[in-house]
Amino acid sequence: MNMQTIKADIAIIGSGVGGSAVAHQLVGSGAKVLILERGDFLPKEPQNSDAEAVFLQARYKTRDTWTDAEGKSYRPGQYYYVGGHTKFYGTAMFRFRESDFREAVIGSESSPEWPISYEDLAPFYAKAEAIYGVRGQAGLDPTDPPREAFPHAPIPHEPVIARLAARLAAQGLHPFHMPSAIDYGGACVRCGTCDAFPCSIDAKGDAEIRVLRPLLKHSDLRLERRTEVTRLIADGPRIVAAEVRRDGEQLRVEARTFVLSAGAINSALILLRSACEAAPEGLANRSGVVGRHLMNHHLTGLMGVHPLRRNETKFPKTLSVNDFYHGLSDDPDARGNMQMLGNIRGEMIRSAYPATPRIVADWLGRHSVDVLAMSEDLPNPESRVRLRGDSVEIDYRPGGLPAHERFVAHVRGVLQRAGFPLVLRHRFGIEAPSHQCGTVRMGTDPRSSALDALCRAHDHPNLYVVDAGFFPSSAALNPALTIAAQALRVGAHLRTI
Ligand SMILES: Cc1cc2nc3c(=O)[nH]c(=O)nc-3n(C[C@H](O)[C@H](O)[C@H](O)COP(=O)(O)OP(=O)(O)OC[C@H]3O[C@@H](n4cnc5c(N)ncnc54)[C@H](O)[C@@H]3O)c2cc1C
Incomplete structure (x- = not known):
């Protein structure tokens, strides 16, 4: 039987932040660009x-199941749509700090140096902020790297958040406006459903709306939806084709260059699934690192509850604090970022704790101010994504958790001092791998990394990986802007070859 073959100059696998940024750089260069996306457009509907x-x-969650290291199967918090996870993201668009690109020792563990510096990414951070329409205010965050003004003024705080900012400042902290990619003052109507919801009025600056939709008008870009890449095929060091499944049919895609951007976990899985006689451990995997060093940040949600005060805030994600980013004064390992979460609602509480009565969950949702404490997850080679036959195993081993717990205890005290007598907590785990990264790490040494500083596979001259799989370390800030910046950098390079 003859398999249908689609040909392109550049095939990009995945239409999330990484894939769409590379397309942004290449469309108009004369190259025929093809995006292969397993999901479809997210439907606009009341739900x-x-x-x-x-x-x-x-x-909206995938129906696929994965297993944990004990063999327990679960439906992961993975979303497969055009635009990838940004369809659900909370729009916090942070640059990593200069120190995040350097080696650091935290307790007995270490955070490796990146093969690029902040200066390498700075112009692409600026470009990514312009594309996504990021709002913020430079000069307030004491850890800000050198930068120019944001493309747009910050989103103002609503009254409850402004009061919290004042109480944090009274504690000697430096709260600042969280950089956010929302069309505030334009399409946004502050509907109150943003973080973790899709936006049905296109006000969220996601990869589909801000990047792909404008590009799709160009005849050199073709987007194939509901098209899942199962494996890549190599002939010698070169990748010659991708095997693809679409609506039950098998296709072959041939291209001169392949850009893998299926998300950190799925990109690793595609490379592992592509094992062949010449590469028995999977493609791009001479070093054995593919699928290892899985990180996800330590993410703890803290609900500051005040029984007598209702919180009517619609969009709380306007405030962040980085005073503890480089450690507490008496405990430098306990460190991280503090930022507002989206509105925690009764339904969210009941989905995590099904035994909670609706009336209690709804009351807590209405009377809380919700904060996220985020710390760096340190890379561990035994923290792995594996294939077990046809099934996917996530054997996640977080690094640096005790120091995160001490940081959380500190943030809890900050909230109590800010006027919340009751602070409840919830740790977000790997079952929702929202900040997944590290599984196809870049580095200068092909013995300990899969990709070079331009995200090109050391083993394959025409294969690039531009999702968060390339991160050597996770930093302690939201990943999307850094993925976009490096993918724009890779796209600029691809335009020249
Ligand atoms: C609820 C939530 C809130 C978040 N909030 C923030 C935030 O405020 N700020 C921030 O910076 N980050 C946030 N994140 C994380 C952020 O969304 C991700 O880091 C980022 O979107 C990852 O981009 P990516 O391009 O690496 O991968 P993805 O977004 O995962 O894109 C990969 C794409 O590849 C497709 N794909 C997967 N497998 C295949 C295959 N085999 N063949 C073809 N296509 C495939 C997927 O459908 C997807 O479209 C949040 C995430 C979630 C889930």
């Missing part, structure tokens, strides 16, 4: 903003 549908019925 987009229905917390019951999004959280309790998990309407």
Whole structure:
């Protein structure tokens, strides 16, 4: 039987932040660019903003199942749509700090140096902020790297958040406006369903709306939806084709260059699944690092509850604090970022704790101010994504957790001093791998990394990986802007070859 073959100059696998940024750089260069995306456009429907549908019925989550290291199977918090995870993201668009690119020792573990510096990424951070329409205010965050003004003024705090900012400042902290990619003052109507919901009015600066939609008008870009890449095929060091499944049919895609951007976990899986006689451990895997060093940040949600005060805030994600980014004064290993979470709603509480009565969950949702404490997850080679036959095993081993716990205890005290007598906590685990990274790490040494500083596979001259799999370390800030910046940098390079 003859398999249908699609040909392109550059094939990009995945239409999330990474894949769409590379397309942005290449469309118009004369190259025929093809994006292969396993998902479809996310439908616009009333359920987009229905917390019951999004959280309790998990309407948009993949139906795939993975297993943990004990063999327990679960439905991961993975979302497969054009635009990738940004369809659900919280729009926090941070640059990593200069120190995040350097080696650091935290307790008995270490955070490796990147093969690039902040200066290498700075012009691409600026470009990514312009594309995504990021709002913020430079000069308030004491850890800010050198930078120019944000493309747009920050989103103002609503009253409850402004009060919290004042109470944090009274403690000697330096709260600042969280950089955010929302069309505030334009399409945004502050509907109150943003972080973890899809936006049905296109006000969220996601990869589909801000990057792909404008590009799709160009005849040199072709987007194939519902098209899942199962494996890549190498002939010698070169990747010659991708095997693809679309609506039950098998296709072959041939291109001169392949850019893998299926998300840190899925990109590693595609490389592992592509094992062949010449590369029995998988493609790009001479070093054995593919699928290892899986990180996800330590993410602890803290609900500051005040029984007498209702919180009517619609969009709380306007405030962040980085005073502890380089450690507490008496405990330098306990460190991280503090930022507002989206509104925690009763439905979210019940989806994590099903035994909670609806009335209690709804009351907590209405009377809390919700903060995320985020610390760096340190890379561990035994923290792995594996294939077990046809099934996927996530054997996640977080690094640096005790120091995160001490940081959380400190943030809890900050919230109590800010006027919240009761602070509840919830740790987000790997079952929702929202900040997944590290599984196809870049580095200068082909013996300990899969990719070079331009995200090109050491083993394959025409294969690049531009999702968060390339991160050597996770830093302690949201990943999307750094993925976009490095992918824009890679795209600029691809334009020249
Ligand atoms: C609820 C939530 C909130 C978040 N909030 C923030 C935030 O505020 N700020 C921030 O910086 N980050 C946030 N994140 C994380 C951020 O969204 C991700 O880091 C980022 O979107 C990852 O981009 P990516 O391009 O690496 O991968 P993805 O977004 O995962 O894109 C990969 C794409 O590849 C497709 N794909 C997968 N496998 C295949 C295959 N085999 N064949 C073809 N296509 C495939 C997928 O469908 C997807 O479209 C959040 C994530 C979640 C889930």
